Structures are given as structure tokens and as C-alpha cells.
Amino acid sequence: MIDLPVFQHKKVLLTGHTGFKGAWLAIWLDMLGAEVVGLALDPLHEDGVFAKSQIGKRIKDYRCDIRDLGKVREIVADEQPEVVFHLAAQPLVLEGYAQPLDTFAVNTMGTANILEAIRQTPSVRAGVMVTTDKCYENKEWVFGYRESDPMGGHDPYSASKGAAELVISSYRRSFFSAPGKAAIASARSGNVIGGGDWADFRLVPDVIRAAQTNQPLEVRYPDATRPWQHVLEPLSGYLLLASKLLEEPNRYAGAWNFGPLPTQVYSVRQVVDAFLQYLGKGEWRDISDPAHHHEAGLLMLEISKAIHELGWKPVLQFQEMIQLTAAWYARYATGDVLQLCQEQIAQYRELWRSRNGN
Numbered sequence: 001m002i003d004l005p006v007f008q009h010k011k012v013l014l015t016g017h018t019g020f021k022g023a024w025l026a027i028w029l030d031m032l033g034a035e036v037v038g039l040a041l042d043p044l045h046e047d048g049v050f051a052k053s054q055i056g057k058r059i060k061d062y063r064c065d066i067r068d069l070g071k072v073r074e075i076v077a078d079e080q081p082e083v084v085f086h087l088a089a090q091p092l093v094l095e096g097y098a099q100p101l102d103t104f105a106v107n108t109m110g111t112a113n114i115l116e117a118i119r120q121t122p123s124v125r126a127g128v129m130v131t132t133d134k135c136y137e138n139k140e141w142v143f144g145y146r147e148s149d150p151m152g153g154h155d156p157y158s159a160s161k162g163a164a165e166l167v168i169s170s171y172r173r174s175f176f177s178a179p180g181k182a183a184i185a186s187a188r189s190g191n192v193i194g195g196g197d198w199a200d201f202r203l204v205p206d207v208i209r210a211a212q213t214n215q216p217l218e219v220r221y222p223d224a225t226r227p228w229q230h231v232l233e234p235l236s237g238y239l240l241l242a243s244k245l246l247e248e249p250n251r252y253a254g255a256w257n258f259g260p261l262p263t264q265v266y267s268v269r270q271v272v273d274a275f276l277q278y279l280g281k282g283e284w285r286d287i288s289d290p291a292h293h294h295e296a297g298l299l300m301l302e303i304s305k306a307i308h309e310l311g312w313k314p315v316l317q318f319q320e321m322i323q324l325t326a327a328w329y330a331r332y333a334t335g336d337v338l339q340l341c342q343e344q345i346a347q348y349r350e351l352w353r354s355r356n357g358n
């Protein structure tokens with residue numbers, strides 16, 4: 001199942017390919033033999049996966065703002081993709097507080113623009129639209145959110161993604177339900193960690209930056225639990241979902257959660273401690289302050305639907321996720337980063353085969 005031969009020679013449009021998750025997905029799709037067309041803004045980090053791996057040389061690399069419907073439509077019409085993965089977004093909660101209008105414009109209307117371009121391009125057979133676990137109205141429940149739970153969002157980032165989900169659902173029901181139309185799904189996953197993320201205000205990049213500069217790490221919410229996952233876990237879910245959408249569009253169109261198992265939910269404190277132990281140096285300081293902007297305390301995803309209907313299941317144990325991530329940061333400065341990413345994807349696929357079968 002994880003071999004995914006369906007992508008061989010498929011034309012795949014990938015938005016957000018210059019970002020953290022998108023660059024990993026571009027490398028994986030390239031390994032699967034897909035013809036990848038990327039659409040995004042310039043990469044923000046010179047040590048990120050996109051720049052360091054130089055994957056841009058192996059794929060078609062468009063720079064385009066998804067707020068520009070005319071340009072998006074032109075690229076999609078020129079390229080005639082069969083599959084679309086939409087990952088481009090303003091993905092940060094704190095940036096959402098600083099730039100709420102831009103966040104809504106990119107995340108909500110940008111998603112509408114991609115859907116509109118798909119609607120006008122009959123070559124597209126499947127679309128996976130990536131949102132987030134934060135699209136749910138967070139009720140601080142101790143149990144996980146199901147795909148059928150209401151959308152919501154307190155802060156602008158979460159609300160922009162909840163609103164994107166409503167747009168996706170509306171487009172699916174209004175324009176993509178007839179036979180022969182593209183099958184559209186949305187994918188919700190939790191906080192992702194992995195090599196090559198350098199975003200501000202994210203935990204792992206903060207740990208690495210603190211270790212590189214020998215500063216103590218300042219932690220705002222040490223006891224907040226998050227559904228941490230290695231980046232390759234949700235990406236395997238997006239790929240599997242797209243392959244199923246191609247096979248049986250009616251059955252798989254809809255919303256899907258891709259989170260860790262309930263036993264694999266860890267606090268910020270546990271992630272930081274595990275990382276520092278692996279790195280063998282560094283320390284952290286608790287700077288919790290009730291005056292900080294609101295951030296959701298507890299957030300878990302219910303993943304039974306993906307397990308039972310898609311045959312997807314998380315593969316990595318907590319220590320393996322930390323080890324893979326730390327190994328990337330240990331090697332990126334001196335090694336061949338494309339090869340490093342390909343090795344980690346191959347390693348993940350082997351673990352998938354041995355634990356999830358085929």
C-alpha cells in the first residue's frame with residue numbers, strides 16, 4: 001500500500017512546495033515517479049528542506065501567490081494536473097495574531113482560489129486540501145475530535161482554517177459531487193516535527209536554535225499537550241488518501257484526521273526533555289505567563305476513520321520520531337540533504353511495511 005505505484009508518471013500540482021511539509025512531500029512524490037509541479041512563494045529559510053535539498057531542480061517550480069486567482073488559474077490550466085495537494089498557507093498561530101487579515105486572505109480565500117482553479121480544470125481527478133487539527137471548535141475535551149465535529153477556531157489562524165474547511169465542504173457539495181468531477185478531501189493533522197523546519201515560534205526549531213547558540217530554551221506552555229507527529233506520518237496519509245480518491249472518488253471524498261494514536265500524545269515538556277537528552281546538551285526555562293495570547297491547552301484527534309477506512313496508521317514510536325528529527329539536524333550542514341531526506345523516507349517506508357503490512 002505504501003509503495004503507491006499510482007503516482008508513477010502522474011502530473012501532480014503541489015502548493016506550498018517551498019515550505020517544510022511541502023518540500024518533504026515534493027521529495028517523496030519525486031521518489032514515487034510523479035511529475036511534480038510546485039506552486040508557492042520563495043522559500044523563507046536557506047537551511048530549510050527545499051533550499052538544502054535542491055528539489056526545485058527536479059520538479060517544475062512556479063512562484064505564485066495563491067491570492068492571485070488569475071495567475072493560479074493560468075498555471076493550473078497550463079499544467080493540467082491530475083492530482084492536487086494544497087499545502088500553501090500562513091501556518092503560524094502567533095503570526096495570525098500579528099497579521100489576521102493576511103492570514104484569512106491566504107488560508108481561506110487562497111484555498112477558495114485553488115478550488116476554483118480545480119473547478120475550471122477537468123483534468124484534475126483528486127484534490128487533498130490540507131488544513132489542521134485546529135480547525136475544530138476546541139472544547140478542551142479529553143477525548144479526540146471526530147471529522148463530524150463542528151468547525152471553529154478562537155485565534156485567526158485556527159478560524160481561517162476552520163473557514164477553509166467550510167469553503168472546501170461547500171465546493172465539494174456544490175461543484176464536485178456529480179460523477180466524473182474531481183474527488184475533493186480535506187486532511188487535518190496535528191503539530192508536525194521533523195528535519196528542516198526553521199519556522200519561528202515552533203518548538204523543535206526553537207530547541208535547535210537554542211542549542212546552536214548555547215542559550216537556555218524559553219518554553220511558554222510546558223504542560224500543553226499536542227498531537228505531535230513526525231512529518232512523514234501525515235504525508236503518508238495525504239498520499240494514501242489521494243491514491244484512494246483516484247480509485248474510488250465517492251467513497252473517499254470528505255474530511256480525514258491524521259493524528260497520533262491516543263497513547264502517543266505528549267506534553268511540550270516531554271518533547272523538549274527527549275530532544276535535549278538526544279542532543280546531549282542544552283537546558284530550558286519555564287516562562288509561562290497567563291497574560292500571553294490564548295493558545296488551546298488540550299487538542300487530540302480521533303483517527304478511527306483513517307485506520308478503518310483508509311488503512312492508514314501512525315508508524316513511529318515517540319523516541320523514533322525524536323531520533324529521526326534530531327538526526328536530520330545533526331547531518332544537514334555537512335551532508336547531501338536530498339539523499340538524507342530520501343534515506344529517511346525509505347526508512348519510514350520500511351517501518352511502515354514491517355508494522356502496517358505491505
Ligand SMILES: NC(=O)c1ccc[n+]([C@@H]2O[C@H](COP(=O)([O-])OP(=O)(O)OC[C@H]3O[C@@H](n4cnc5c(N)ncnc54)[C@H](O)[C@@H]3O)[C@@H](O)[C@H]2O)c1
Pocket residue numbers: 015016017018019020021022039040041042043064065066067086087088089090091106110130131132133189190191192193199
Ligand atoms: N507544520 C505543522 O505543524 C502543521 C500542522 C498542521 C497543519 N499544517 C499545515 O500544513 C501546511 C504546510 O505547513 P508548513 O509547516 O509546511 O508551513 P511552511 O510555512 O513551512 O510552508 C508554507 C508554504 O506555503 C507557501 N505560501 C505561504 N503563503 C503563500 C501565498 N500567499 N501564496 C502561495 N504560497 C504561499 C510558502 O511559500 C510555503 O511554500 C499548511 O497548510 C499548514 O497550515 C502544518
